[in-house]
Amino acid sequence: MSVIDVQADVQRLVLAGSGSGARQATHVLLEVMDGSSARQVLDRELADVDDGHRHDWSDVRSVADRPCSRDLPVSVTIAFTERGLAQLGVAAAELATFPLEFRQGPHVRSAPLGDIGPNRPENWLDPFRADRKLDVVIIVWEEHGGTYGESLVARFGAGTSGLRCLETYAGALLEGDREPFGFVDGKSQPWIREGRPPGDDTPPDGVEPEPLGEFVLGHPTQFGDDVRRWRVPGRGPEAQRIGFNGSFAALRVMAQDVPAFEEWKKRKGSEAAEQACGIRRDGKPLPDGPPINSHVGRANPRQPLVSRSHHRRRLLRRGIPAHWVGPDGPENGLFGLFVCASLAAQYEGVLAEWIHHGIHDPSLSGTNDPLVGYQGPLGESFVTTRGVAYLFLPGRSALQRILGG
Amino acid sequence: MVIGEVASAASAAPTSHPAATPVVQSPAVVIQRVMNVVMPLRAPKEDEGETMALLKARLVMALATERDAITTGLDNLGSIHFARFNLINNDLHLISVYDGTLQGYVQEFTVQIGSAFDRIMSFVADWPPESCADDARPVSVRDHPAEFVEWVMAHDIVQIPRDPTDVVARARAPDAGDDGAGRSSDDVGRLIEDALVKQFEACPHANLSVHRGYAGRTVAQIRDALQLGW
Numbered sequence: 001m002s003v004i005d006v007q008a009d010v011q012r013l014v015l016a017g018s019g020s021g022a023r024q025a026t027h028v029l030l031e032v033m034d035g036s037s038a039r040q041v042l043d044r045e046l047a048d049v050d051d052g053h054r055h056d057w058s059d060v061r062s063v064a065d066r067p068c069s070r071d072l073p074v075s076v077t078i079a080f081t082e083r084g085l086a087q088l089g090v091a092a093a094e095l096a097t098f099p100l101e102f103r104q105g106p107h108v109r110s111a112p113l114g115d116i117g118p119n120r121p122e123n124w125l126d127p128f129r130a131d132r133k134l135d136v137v138i139i140v141w142e143e144h145g146g147t148y149g150e151s152l153v154a155r156f157g158a159g160t161s162g163l164r165c166l167e168t169y170a171g172a173l174l175e176g177d178r179e180p181f182g183f184v185d186g187k188s189q190p191w192i193r194e195g196r197p198p199g200d201d202t203p204p205d206g207v208e209p210e211p212l213g214e215f216v217l218g219h220p221t222q223f224g225d226d227v228r229r230w231r232v233p234g235r236g237p238e239a240q241r242i243g244f245n246g247s248f249a250a251l252r253v254m255a256q257d258v259p260a261f262e263e264w265k266k267r268k269g270s271e272a273a274e275q276a277c278g279i280r281r282d283g284k285p286l287p288d289g290p291p292i293n294s295h296v297g298r299a300n301p302r303q304p305l306v307s308r309s310h311h312r313r314r315l316l317r318r319g320i321p322a323h324w325v326g327p328d329g330p331e332n333g334l335f336g337l338f339v340c341a342s343l344a345a346q347y348e349g350v351l352a353e354w355i356h357h358g359i360h361d362p363s364l365s366g367t368n369d370p371l372v373g374y375q376g377p378l379g380e381s382f383v384t385t386r387g388v389a390y391l392f393l394p395g396r397s398a399l400q401r402i403l404g405g
Numbered sequence: 406m407v408i409g410e411v412a413s414a415a416s417a418a419p420t421s422h423p424a425a426t427p428v429v430q431s432p433a434v435v436i437q438r439v440m441n442v443v444m445p446l447r448a449p450k451e452d453e454g455e456t457m458a459l460l461k462a463r464l465v466m467a468l469a470t471e472r473d474a475i476t477t478g479l480d481n482l483g484s485i486h487f488a489r490f491n492l493i494n495n496d497l498h499l500i501s502v503y504d505g506t507l508q509g510y511v512q513e514f515t516v517q518i519g520s521a522f523d524r525i526m527s528f529v530a531d532w533p534p535e536s537c538a539d540d541a542r543p544v545s546v547r548d549h550p551a552e553f554v555e556w557v558m559a560h561d562i563v564q565i566p567r568d569p570t571d572v573v574a575r576a577r578a579p580d581a582g583d584d585g586a587g588r589s590s591d592d593v594g595r596l597i598e599d600a601l602v603k604q605f606e607a608c609p610h611a612n613l614s615v616h617r618g619y620a621g622r623t624v625a626q627i628r629d630a631l632q633l634g635w
Contacts, residue, residue: 100558112506229548311516349506353506359625362626365622366622
């Protein structure tokens with residue numbers, strides 16, 4: 001497949017982000033009650049959006065420059081859990097070819113990932129609980145004040161859709177693109193050539209491009225041009241499988257205790273806060289780079305690792321700040337969406353080995369991330385996991401096949 | 406796999422970094438994990454005059470050829486406390502203690518010693534798995550880390566906690582929706598026995614206990630303290 005084909009087939013969020021005009025997101029969490037009607041409804045709804053919006057790569061790049069109708073979103077992301085694929089009619093034999101961690105789901109795999117104590121799955125928001133039936137996640141990315149997300153939810157709620165809306169969660173970029181603790185977010189992302197517009201595909205100085213296959217299935221990875229590394233789920237020739245041009249993502253809902261963090265910052269000073277996060281408040285790098293025991297330093301260690309073979313575990317961060325009602329009232333935080341080719345090797349590897357246990361460095365071993373880790377009943381923790389879903393984002397031709405039955 | 410895994414009681418290791426605080430949960434979830442993979446040898450090719458003894462001899466020779474690659478590769482991983490192969494009956498055992506997640510560990514070693522492992526796997530039954538049937542190229546563990554991890558997990562024998570009553574204690578935890586009320590210790594004993602009988606009917610092997618001489622310490626810490634190539 002040529003580069004252009006890839007760009008047309010991979011969901012826009014993966015390579016290009018939500019689109020530069022997008023300032024808000026509606027996360028629609030759905031249960032599939034009836035596979036056949038759900039397929040029809042999803043197909044129809046998404047076909048609407050396809051018109052000039054989702055499908056045309058040139059639109060993706062110029063969305064900020066043209067008048068955008070409030071009636072249509074900037075982009076729409078669609079993702080499925082393992083249960084969701086089954087409910088929509090993907091055969092068991094095909095599902096069996098998906099990676100184990102995706103089939104098991106986040107509840108089984110939670111303990112090494114820092115989802116312990118107050119973070120444990122028993123405490124997650126209702127739609128993310130193990131006994132709930134989260135099948136489909138649709139994220140509608142819109143301009144500020146857009147109403148498409150709301151109208152979509154109303155249409156799904158009509159009763160004949162074969163879908164049941166478990167919950168919707170609203171997200172919106174904060175002023176200055178800051179995350180709730182006040183750090184400018186999103187500056188550091190893996191650089192993928194296929195995600196760049198034509199004519200802007202030279203990497204900045206000192207930036208090593210990440211191969212497409214680190215994030216999109218069926219393409220070369222960091223291990224070499226002919227090494228696929230991650231099996232493309234499905235049957236038959238690679239390019240025709242359900243997994244081709246698809247990606248995996250972990251949706252990780254993280255409540256941020258802003259008052260506690262502010263209070264801690266008042267005591268320790270704002271420099272300590274920047275040291276804990278690993279970047280300056282304005283999102284620029286610290287003069288000496290991220291400290292090894294900072295959030296940024298642990299999430300992507302630059303220092304020599306205990307392993308002499310440092311395999312990169314990069315993640316595309318496609319999340320958005322959001323607010324919701326938690327067990328003790330309203331909460332702020334992030335709907336983090338971590339996109340990768342292998343949840344086990346990338347998302348789980350980063351979380352379990354680097355962020356939450358620090359096995360890569362003798363001074364960090366057995367310790368937790370100062371910003372996002374759980375520090376125990378006596379320590380000061382600022383971030384609480386409120387839900388995790390393991391999702392598959394099919395390429396568009398695979399999506400058509402799924403929805404076509 | 407682990408039945409009701411009991412994490413090590415040891416507290417997290419002290420650290421030299423002032424800002425780093427210990428994880429609260431027992432680190433055995435990620436630090437000093439145990440792997441006991443029992444791999445049945447394939448049937449000897451009798452029509453080519455291969456006996457089981459000859460198959461084993463050839464396996465030993467193959468391991469000897471790959472020894473340097475394996476040693477260097479495992480050393481480079483930097484997360485392995487120790488690893489060894491045993492031949493017991495007609496099974497090849499891979500016993501190891503490592504830091505990290507099983508998938509992280511196995512995926513790394515498929516890169517480091519993938520070709521050596523391909524050679525070893527040619528002596529083993531039921532590899533590659535059926536899910537690789539559609540693959541055009543020969544199945545190498547290097548290209549199939551996810552499948553290999555699943556295969557390893559399926560052959561990693563059950564780890565029975567040192568105190569099996571813990572399995573039942575877990576089943577009785579409030580989160581499991583059972584407060585344990587009305588159960589006598591006899592009931593509990595019977596539950597354990599039933600669970601173990603089922604287990605041994607399904608698979609004759611089990612890992613019964615692990616003692617950790619320096620619990621909670623990573624390979625990184627040991628190497629650093631002993632100045633072994635950190």
